[in-house]
Amino acid sequence: MALAAAPVAVIPAPHLLTFLLQLGLLLGLATVLGRLAARFGLPALLGELCAGILVGPSLLANVAPDVSAWLLPQDPARFHLIDAVGQLGVLLLVGLTGMHVDAGFIRRQGRTAAWISGAGLVVPLALGVGIGFLAPHEMIADGVDPLVFALFLGIALCVSAIPVIAKILMEMRLLHRDIGQLILSTAVIDDVVGWFLLSVVSVLATAGARTGQAAATAVALLAAFVLVALVLGRRTVAAVLRLADRAEGSRTTIAAVTVMFLLSAAATHALGFEAILGAFVCGALIGSSPDLKVAKLAPLQTFVAAVLAPIFFATAGLRMDLTELANPAVLVAGIVVLAVAVAGKFAGAYLGARIARRSRWEALALGAGLNSRGVIEVIIAMVGLRLGVLTTASYTVIVLVAVVTSMMAPPLLRLAASRIAPNDDEAVREKFFDALQTTPGGELVTTAKET
Numbered sequence: 184m185a186l187a188a189a190p191v192a193v194i195p196a197p198h199l200l201t202f203l204l205q206l207g208l209l210l211g212l213a214t215v216l217g218r219l220a221a222r223f224g225l226p227a228l229l230g231e232l233c234a235g236i237l238v239g240p241s242l243l244a245n246v247a248p249d250v251s252a253w254l255l256p257q258d259p260a261r262f263h264l265i266d267a268v269g270q271l272g273v274l275l276l277v278g279l280t281g282m283h284v285d286a287g288f289i290r291r292q293g294r295t296a297a298w299i300s301g302a303g304l305v306v307p308l309a310l311g312v313g314i315g316f317l318a319p320h321e322m323i324a325d326g327v328d329p330l331v332f333a334l335f336l337g338i339a340l341c342v343s344a345i346p347v348i349a350k351i352l353m354e355m356r357l358l359h360r361d362i363g364q365l366i367l368s369t370a371v372i373d374d375v376v377g378w379f380l381l382s383v384v385s386v387l388a389t390a391g392a393r394t395g396q397a398a399a400t401a402v403a404l405l406a407a408f409v410l411v412a413l414v415l416g417r418r419t420v421a422a423v424l425r426l427a428d429r430a431e432g433s434r435t436t437i438a439a440v441t442v443m444f445l446l447s448a449a450a451t452h453a454l455g456f457e458a459i460l461g462a463f464v465c466g467a468l469i470g471s472s473p474d475l476k477v478a479k480l481a482p483l484q485t486f487v488a489a490v491l492a493p494i495f496f497a498t499a500g501l502r503m504d505l506t507e508l509a510n511p512a513v514l515v516a517g518i519v520v521l522a523v524a525v526a527g528k529f530a531g532a533y534l535g536a537r538i539a540r541r542s543r544w545e546a547l548a549l550g551a552g553l554n555s556r557g558v559i560e561v562i563i564a565m566v567g568l569r570l571g572v573l574t575t576a577s578y579t580v581i582v583l584v585a586v587v588t589s590m591m592a593p594p595l596l597r598l599a600a601s602r603i604a605p606n607d608d609e610a611v612r613e614k615f616f617d618a619l620q621t622t623p624g625g626e627l628v629t630t631a632k633e634t
Contacts (some may be wrong), residue, residue, distance in 0.1 A: 194264075202264045204254065206494065209234055209265070209501075213493035226347055226589045228557055231493045232582065235500020240575075245506070255501065269498040272491030273562055274462045278444035279484055280345050280374075280558075281466020295365065299535035300372035303553055304341045306531030308380075310523045311337030319512040322577040327388070334384045335572050339556075339563045339581050340524045342377035343370040347557030347589050355593065357600055362545055366552035369532070374559060378463050379405060381563060382456040388570045389455070404454050409464070416447075416468050424474040433479035440469060440480060457566055499561050499582065502568060507576040517580040524584045525591070528554045544602040551595035560585035 194202070216230030236242060244251040256262065315333025323332045348370050357363035386401035420443065427439040444462045451461030469475055508514045529550035536546035564581040567573035573581070 198261055198264070201254065201256065201261065205265045206268065208238065208254070209497040210490065210494055212237065213497040214489075217493060224593070226557060226586075227493075228347065228496055228561070228589060229586055231496035232500040232503070232561070232586065234493075235497040236503055236505065237500075239501040239503060241503055241505040265494075265498055268491070269495040270458075272487065272495035273565070274444055274448050274458060275441065275483070275487045276492050276495070276558070277459045277562065278440075278447075278462040278466040278469075279480075279487060281463040282470030295536075295539040295541065296368050296372060298539040299365070299532055299541075299549055299553075300369045300376075302535030302538070303343075303369065303528060303532040303549075304373055304376055306534065307524065307527030308337040308341040310527040311340035314519060314523055318577070319516055321507075321510060321513050322516055322574060322580070324571050324574050327572050331384065331388050332572055332577075334387070335563075335567050336520070336577075336581075338377060338380050338384060339560055339567070340520070340527060340584070341373070342556060342559045342563065343373045343528075343553045344555050344557030344559040344585075344589070345370050345374055347555045348552060348592075351552070351555065351593055351596065355597060355600070357596070360600070360603070360605060362548050362600060362603055363552075365545075366549055369549065370553060373553065375463075375467075377559065377563075378457075378460050381566065382451070382460045385457050385566065385570060386455050388572050401455070405456065408451065408454060408456075412447075412464050412468060416465070417472070420465070420468045421472050421474050424469070424472055424476075428474065428476060428479075433482055436476065436479040437483045440483065443469065459562060459566070496561065499565055502565075502575065503579045503582055504575045505579065507579050510576070513576045513580070516576075517583065520580050521584050521587060524556070525554060525588060528588075542603070544599050548596055548599035548603065551592055551599055554595075555589045555592035556585040557589040558585075560588075 212234035213231040216233050217227035218230070220230035220233075221227050238251070238254065240251075243254075312333045315336035316329055318332065318336070323329065345367070349367060352363045352367060357366075382405060383401045423439050423443060424436070427436045430436075443465050447461035447465035448458035449461070451464075452458040508517060532550040532553045533546045536549045537543075541549070561582055564573065564578050564585070567581070568575075568578045
């Protein structure tokens with residue numbers, strides 16, 4: 184007779200203690216430093232990343248190595264506990280970000296959004312790929328095909344960050360302006376294309392960049408996933424939301440949306456793509472559903488913004504090592520990458536706007552607004568590190584680009600937007616946008632579809 188398998192042992196008490204201390208310390212530091220950054224008009228993301236930098240290899244490991252080794256053991260089984268919490272946070276964050284996608288608004292922008300987004304993607308992507316081939320060996324992980332690294336760097340430099348841009352536009356009272364809506368809709372296109380490009384390159388990173396069959400298979404699977412999502416996913420989302428809405432309160436809707444995010448993420452991961460792609464597509468389907476009661480998701484957005492997302496960004500900071508910049512080759516490469524990231528995105532957006540016959544100041548505002556990489560670039564950097572494409576040095580450089588560009592965006596956007604005269608329609612919309620509420624983390628409670 185077959186004997187029942189022995190139960191899996193629970194987490195040892197010392198490991199549980201370390202895990203709880205990690206969570207408490209990282210969340211506490213991320214919250215305090217995030218609020219401090221916001222107080223000075225900087226993105227909260229900056230403070231949350233600094234929480235990880237303080238207790239990571241950049242500082243604590245050098246000042247108190249014994250304490251660092253105890254608090255952040257290098258044993259993967261123990262370190263992955265805090266990683267798992269961060270991954271849950273990023274999947275929910277990306278899913279909620281996907282809810283900002285408004286295909287109808289993008290269609291209404293028509294040729295203008297297409298030109299701006301197209302040029303804003305192609306120029307920094309091409310420049311990023313170009314400098315990727317010139318990167319020093321310290322930036323490329325061992326055994327990685329240079330083409331894969333170059334493609335990955337190009338994608339990292341061509342994206343924008345919807346949550347950060349939306350927050351900046353709200354704080355500057357530009358979301359009701361035509362230029363604010365155009366910036367947000369173009370950022371949506373950028374990120375949708377960016378997630379799909381990232382998924383294809385992620386497959387190439389594991390299958391080999393020069394394997395044409397791998398690339399063709401990835402594109403075919405990606406197309407099949409999108410088709411299934413549009414045909415079956417939309418109906419499934421609507422049915423689940425209607426069923427969840429029958430229950431009183433918001434708990435059932437929050438649980439249903441979370442389950443859909445996670446299962447969609449699992450589906451794309453099983454196909455060999457990044458899990459965040461599934462969460463993003465699912466979020467877009469949920470956000471476009473007429474059966475969605477947005478107010479019911481406010482508690483989920485609050486929890487993600489106040490707890491899970493700060494933990495994720497703190498863990499992202501843990502993997503940064505600013506001492507890498509002491510290497511002259513890495514420092515020069517970092518300066519070049521930052522310059523190309525800023526100039527490429529700005530030039531691309533400006534060129535696209537001028538082709539679409541927007542004014543010079545509108546083109547400058549678009550270049551300034553879309554330059555904010557923020558959340559999305561940090562996530563892409565984490566993906567590259569997990570796939571073994573990036574080294575600690577290149578990861579640190581890419582995250583620094585996200586931070587610097589997010590800090591640069593507000594003053595440049597304020598200067599350009601002040602030169603654009605408002606119209607009557609914007610005055611009407613201003614009253615509506617004044618009613619929008621934000622969560623403590625600064626994320627939009629309403630979706631872009633409702634705006």
